Structure formats: C-alpha cells, structure tokens
Amino acid sequence: MDTATAASARTHAPDLGHPDVFVRRHVGPRPEEIQAMLKALGVASLSALIDETVPKGIRRRKPLALAPARSEHELLADLRAIASRNKVWRSFIGMGYHDTLVPPVVQRNIVENPGWYTQYTPYQAEISQGRLEAMLNFQTMVCELSGMAIANASMLDEATAAAEAMHLCFAVAENAKAKTFFVAKDVHPQTIAVVRTRAKALGARIVIGDPATDMLTKGTVGALIQLPSTDGSIVDPRDFIAHAHEMGARVVVATDILGLTLMTPPGEMGADVVVGNTQRFGVPLGFGGPHAAFLATKDEYKRQMPGRLVGVSKDVHGHRGLRLALGTREQHIRRERATSNICTAQVLLAVMASMYAVWHGPDGLRRIAERVRTIAGLFERGVRRLGFSTGAAPFFDTVRVTVGADRRAAILRAAAAKKMNLRALDKATLCVSFDEAKGEADLADLLEVFAGGKAPGFSVADLAKEGPVAPLPPRLVRTSPYLTHEVFHRFRAEHELLRYIHRLQAKDLSLTTSMIPLGSCTMKLNATAEMYPMTWPEFGRIHPFAPAAQTQGYRDLFATLEAWLAEITGFAAVSLQPNAGSQGEYAGLLVIREWHRSRGEGHRTVCLIPQSAHGTNPASAVMAGMSVVVVACDASGNVDLADLRAKAKEHAANLAALMITYPSTHGVFEESIEEICKVVHGAGGQVYMDGANMNAQVGLTRPGDFGPDVCHLNLHKTFCIPHGGGGPGMGPIGVAAHLAPFLPSHPVVKTGGAQAIGPVSAAPWGSPSILVIPYAYIAMMGADGLQHATEVAILAANYMAHRLEPHFPVLYKGAKGRVAHEFILDLRPLKELSGIEATDVAKRLMDYGFHAPTLSFPVAGTLMVEPTESESKEELDRLCDALIAIRKEIQDVIDGQLPKDDNPLKHAPHTAAVVTATHWKHAYTREVAAFPAPWTRIHKFWPTTGRIDDVYGDRNLMCLCPPPEAYA
Secondary structure (H helix, E strand, C coil): CCHHHHHHHHCCCCCCCCCCCHHHHHCCCCHHHHHHHHHHHCCCCHHHHHHHHCCHHHECCCCCCCCCCCCHHHHHHHHHHHHHCECCCEECCCCCCCCCCCCHHHHHHHHCCHHHHCCCCCCCHHHEHHHHHHHHHHHHHHHHHHCCCEECCCECCHHHHHHHHHHHHHHHCCCCCCCEEEEECCCCHHHHHHHHHHHHHHCCEEEEECCCCCCCCCCEEEEEEEECCCCCECCCCHHHHHHHHHCCCEEEEEEECCHHHCECCHHHHCCCEEEEECCCCCCCCHHHCCCCEEEEECHHHHHHCCCCCEEEEEECCCCEEEEECCHHHCHHHHHHHCCCCCCCCCHHHHHHHHHHHHHHHHHHHHHHHHHHHHHHHHHHHHHHHCCCEECCCCECCEEEEECCHHHHHHHHHHHHHCCEECEEEECCEEEEECCCCCCHHHHHHHHHHHCCCCCCCCCHHHHHCCCCCCCCCHHHECCCCCCCCHHHCCCCCHHHHHHHHHHHHHCECCCCCCCCCECCCCCCCCCHHHHHHHHCHHHHCCCCCCCHHHEHHHHHHHHHHHHHHHHHHCCCEEECCCCCHHHHHHHHHHHHHHHHHHCCCCCCCEEEEECCCCCHHHHHHHHCCCEEEEECECCCCCECHHHHHHHHHHCCCCEEEEEEECCCCCCCCCCCHHHHHHHHHHCCCEEEEEECCHHHCCCCECHHHHCCCEEEECCCCCCCCCCCCCCCCCCCEEECHHHHHHCCCCCCCCCCCCCCCCCCCCCCCCCHHHHHHHHHHHHHHHHHHHHHHHHHHHHHHHHHHHHHCCCCCECCCCCCCCCCCCEEEECHHHHHHHCCCHHHHHHHHHHCCCCCCEECCCCCCEEEECCCCCCCHHHHHHHHHHHHHHHHHHHHHHCCCCCCCCCCCCCCCCCHHHHCCCCCCCCCCHHHHHCCCCHHHHCCCCCCCCCECHHHHHHCCCCCCCCHHHHC
C-alpha cells in the first residue's frame, strides 16, 4: 500500500450512528445511498474512488491535527463561552461605524431566514425577482439620498468603495498619463490606508492634504473628501469641487447616508462619485462587517462602475422584469479589461438596509437623524458648559472636543468605568459620535464622564430648556425630496412589511426549494447551528475599533480559525482580512508583489493565467498592478505544459506569479500540478492557487504541501458561510512561511506581518461576525468529518456525471476517467441538431423547480454542475431525472415532433399566468409546460416572470424603482 493510500485508510469515515453527530446531518447521502452510488460507479469504496480521482503525489501524508468533532449543542456552548469574552460596551467611536436598532421584522424574516440567506447571485433573473426588487430599492435609496443618477447594488465596505471610486477616476481621466490622486487628511484613516494600498498597486501617487488650503495641480486625476469629516465637521465642499473640476479632476465624496436626510446631497454640490456605508440602516456593527457599502455616480460613468447593477427590463410577454444590467462589465466577459474584480456584493446586507428604509420611510429616517443630531447638539452644549471647546464647524452626529493632554486620560478612565468607548483623535482631542441607539441616559452618563466622574451640576433637561439645537447653515440644509417612490411609503404596519418581505421571498428560488447545482459556487448546507451565534449581541454589537481587552472572544476565535485553516491548507500563516474571494485574490497577489520588492525585484509584474481561470483572476492581477499573459489549455482542458514552459521562459526576467485554480475550472485534478509549480518557481515566480474549488481538497490534499505559495479560501463556498443572494463572502488567504511577513496590516488595529502590505478591507478582520460560521462548521465536522464531506462531494459529482453522460457528453475528465467535485456537460452538439442552446435548458429547468447549473462558464454552450456533499441521493436523482427528461424534449425537436421555434425549452420558463391564460397556442400542452415531472405536482415553484429580455434592458437602462404604473 502506498503512503497516500495508507494515510487515507487510517482516516476512516466518522461514526454516523450517534444521534448527535453533526456530519450525519451535513452530509446528504445516507450510508446505504453512498454504497448504491459507489456500486453504480463500479468501485468498492470511497477510498478506491478517491484513488482514481486525486493524484497520489499530492495526497495528504498524515491526519489533520484538528480538535475532535463537537455536537451542535457542544459547539453552541463553546461559542457562548467565546462570546462571553467579548464585552459589549456603549460605543461612541464612530469612524463610519455606528450602533443601530435592527427592526425585529427584518432580523427574523431576512437575516435569520434561509429563504433569503441561501439564495445565489441573481444570474438567473426569472427566479430571482424578489431580491432583485429589494436591491433595486437599495439603488433607488442610495441615488435619492446621495443626489446621484446611478448607484450599484452594494460594495464590500466604505474604504473599498473609495478605492474603487479612485479606480473609476483613473478610468475616465482625459490624461491617461496622470498618476496623482488627492485625499483629504480628514478622511477616515482606514479609508486612506485602503486607498493607499490600491494606489501603490496601480503605480499612482497619493497626495494627502487639506481641501481648504491645498490647491490641486494639473495632472491630478481625482480627489477624495469626507462629508462629514472623520472628526464630524461639515465643511461646504462646493468651492473645492469647482476648483477640482477646473483642474480636470473628478471628486469623490465619502458621506454618511443617515446624515444625507438633513444635509445637502453631494450630488447637488457637484460631486462626481459618492461612496459610503449603509451599516447604520439596521445592520449590526459585527466588529466591522459584513455591511453593504455603496458607490453612486453620474450617468455618464455607468459603464465604468464597479460591482453589481440591477436594471429594469421586460420579459417576453412585455411585463416588467428585473435583471443584472450591463453584463459587459463582468469579469467573466471582459477579464483583464473588467471595470473591477469585485464578484461578491453584499446583497443580504443591502436587502436589510433597503428594508430598513422601506420600514421607516423618508419621514422616519429624518426623525431618526434629527434625534441623533439633537442628542449630539445637547452634548456639545453640555461640554461647553463644563469649560471645554468644541469644533468650530457644523456637525451631524460627531462632536470634536478639545480636552487637553492633562485631562484626556482621566476622561477616558471615567468613560471606561461606565463601560463607554470614546475616540481619542489625538493627545488633546476626543471625538464623540452618536447614533439611534443612544438616548437621554447615555447623554447624562457622558456629561458625568466629562465632569470628571461626578455630577455635572446640570441635567439633560436643563440643556434642552435652552432651546432647539442650532440648525445647519442654510447652504448645507437639504431641501430636495428623497425616497419618493411608493415602496418607501406603503409599509408602516408590521403585517404589511411582513407580507411584502414574504411576497418577495416567494419569487426567489433558494436552497429551501431545491438543490442549486452551480459549478464553482458550492451551494451546500448552511446549518442552523452555524448561523445562530451571528446575531448574538456579543458578536453583533462590537465596534471594529473597540479596545483589545473588550474583544478577547473574537481574537481567540480568529486565532483558532486561522490555525485550523492553516492546518487544512498546509500553509504557515493565514490572514482573515479579505472580505470577499476577489479581495483574497487581490491581497494574495499584493503579498507576492511585496515579496518581490523586498528582494529588489519589483520589476517582476508578469502574471501567467490559464485560459480556464476564473474571470476574477485576470481582473485581480490588473488591480494588483500586473500584466496578464494567457497560458493555453490542451484538448483535455489541462494547462498546456509546453505553452507554460515557453511563456515562463519568455518572461522569466519579469515573471511575478502564476494564478491557477485547483482542481481546475474544468472540473478535474490535473496530474501535472507539481510540475506546473516547479516550472513557475524555476522562472523566479510564485504560484497563486485560486481556492474556489477547495471543497474537493479538504482532508485529502493540502495546497501548501504540493507547490502553491498563496491560496485564497472562499469561506462562502467550502466553509459554509451562506451566499446571501450574492453576498456576504469571505476570502482569507493562506501563505507559505516566506510570505507570512507581508500579510495585510491595518492603521487602527495592529494586524499583519513585520513587512505588511497595507489593508485591503476597512475592518481589520474583514467581516468578523460571519467568521463564527466556518468556525462552527470545522468544529462540528472534525478532521474525519471534513474528509468524509470532501469524499462524498467527489462521489456525488461522479455519480451524476455517470448518470448523465449517456444523454449529455461530459466535456473533461481526469487521467482515470473521473471528475473532481464538479463536471461540465457539453450542449454544443445539440445546438447544431436542434437549435436548442444551453440557455434554453437553464430556463426549462425552472419549470422543473431547479436553478440551472453554471451557464456557459468556463466553456460557452455548456453547463457546469456541482452537487456538493449536502444533497441526498434522492435530490441528485431528481435533478438527473429532470435533465434526462429535458434531453428527451430536445430529441423531440430533433425528430421533428416539436417545432424548433415552438417547444417547451424555447418558451421556458412558464409562469402561472401563461399556463392559465384563456388562449393556448403552443404545439405542446399546458401540462407539459407547467408540470413536466411528478414532483412538480406535489410542490410547484412558479417563476413569476417570463424570460427576461437582456438586450432591451441594456438599451433602455433604468436602474431606479419604476413608477407605480409599471407594476400594473
């Protein structure tokens, strides 16, 4: 027995008989179903199948050193203990993060509802109309509050949005050689740092200055200012914006979305781009995330906008339909010419924020903002009575107080005694920020703190008797209406909002309906036990810049999770900062670049990328300041070794890295992966492994053991963070020992290595509140459970491929005829015979109650199927039966029994309105249209719109809520 097989044999499948063994609940097929699937494949055991699938040379040599698996109840008790080590103090820190009151109707029915959090990115628009409508509400909300023409459907965080806005300024600059970008010194420090990181990669020059005194020069591409500034000041930016425009520069304004209910919108002041965060619209602090940020801009820049954009179109019946617009900006289409590498938006959080606005409406939001400003104003009045001076500029929610170096420490001690966190701006100045969760009692405590820990001699009521808080100067007061659409006025009774939420949910297919077999996306079980702790206050109500002594539970969780991920991947160190897979790619490449620079080889900027790579790979390489050289694939879909050697030799003097996905995007374990790594290393480059397909490796292989130097992990794929309709995600990176010193840093909270790159996310640990999910998953699975899950994922893919191959060719296989955890069905020959395309099959699957596999990626005209380990054999067979039935429908077209232009596939999906209409003129029956399989009679998922006309939507772009008559 070889070493790899021996290691596999030593790690046996976990005991599935105990009633509280979590792996039994996570893995779908029962033991007898596993045996039946193995028998169909003609193999004796899971170990034998793995031996035929995974190259022996890369197999793990020893068991994973992980703690024994815990039950659900043990895990939740463990997390309770961890949570107790976090201290929930009252936060007045601000800096773009604020406590908020999550409407219970939104928390229970969206963030805690698998009908919302298990949806996928809305690529199949016909079965995504609910969340698309909520995202359209979000876009409308952002546009109207910011005063801009168009907004995207969320960004990862405010700092990332600012960096993307800088990128947009460079993209639209008249002077392509200009490299200077101005940043106001009073922008939030984390935003400045993230923008600096991006600028360094782009070869741009950042100038930090004071907009009031520092004049821009010709050759400045853009400028970033904060309104209100990081210390709370509101300074009229009109003169600065006008000057910037005279210099040919665009102006980006980072702003506070709640404050925009009171302040003149940046769009009305001349801003070119507006960015910000919607966290204070009902999304918990979560120690920094996940939150939905935004980027809004002028209509003329819409094709340079990063991220997702929801547009209004129509379906084949002429009815209104929503879809993702301007797909030509997408990474998978434009690759290195894409506008951004962002793939994961923050959809679930954007939905929460939009529902917060729907719930409160414009009047409610204004009342909240006025109350926040009133409390801040009374505080300023009080500290002035106590003899302190405050900032001269108007403010919204943050008051700058000059306390002097001698009194600063005493005030901070008094605040700590009352479990209150203030922000120390410098040695003599404190900033105090207010939010909707603060009230009169908090204000009274604050005044006592600033009075030296004793009663101040006056009350909050005394301060209020002095009259209303001074209004904003007239030029800064908002006079324009906002949130005028009916959706922001209709739902004031909880019953009505509840029904609206559930009406939208009913329009979307999620994992609560059926399996979502998307290749490369790993739509697996998001167990309830994994999700519970996320909304506990000890995780949800912690400010990202709270002192370390108050966040020990989080830090313990991070340390454990980093150690587990390092063990699973075989790398020396892990950074949890990247808050999306795309950010993990970007961060990993920046680490490689910084390592080259440290060796005096900063000229190494060539990145080799195989044709089969994920679309974000080339876009990430460009963002990291690299030039992309494409490497060919052979007829079997593997990297063409001869072409790789030739390209590596040609670019040896400047080679920085190779980006490779493993198993390949074509769904196979390439036998030559170790040789590929040696070729790149031999030419002086580093190997970056895209970890999107890690679900085929956990427990079986470790990338750090067979050649890659960096690997990002999609925690929203392999490690069970739910996709949330297109986000949140997390993309931490693992690195080899020589790269560990370069892991990302942060300007506010110490993270990273001794030679760290700058931050890639606004918060030190990205989106910490959802890291409890992968922690819970790994803890409950244990080493044996993780390996068993991987083996069953590979079994499920091979079983489905075996069942479907007689009907659809499987495009690529490994050396021994096996696929990895996913496979590609080739529909191109059927198009030639029948006129039926892969898109038609995708839409017809909706009539059967399924979401389509990944469409036309990585090969046009194909479907890429990934079943995961969480689906039962019954569900796998159901999807196989649906595809086989569809293949019979295609054969009926080929045989002439159905017309090429009038068959169930060309007219799919069929809505209830269509099949119940008075007139039916098709060559097939209503029954065939609506109830093509037995299970559809038991439970029918009805698409609520016919096939969407994408071309019409792009030619008639509308990205705001349409008027009410459009819904008729």
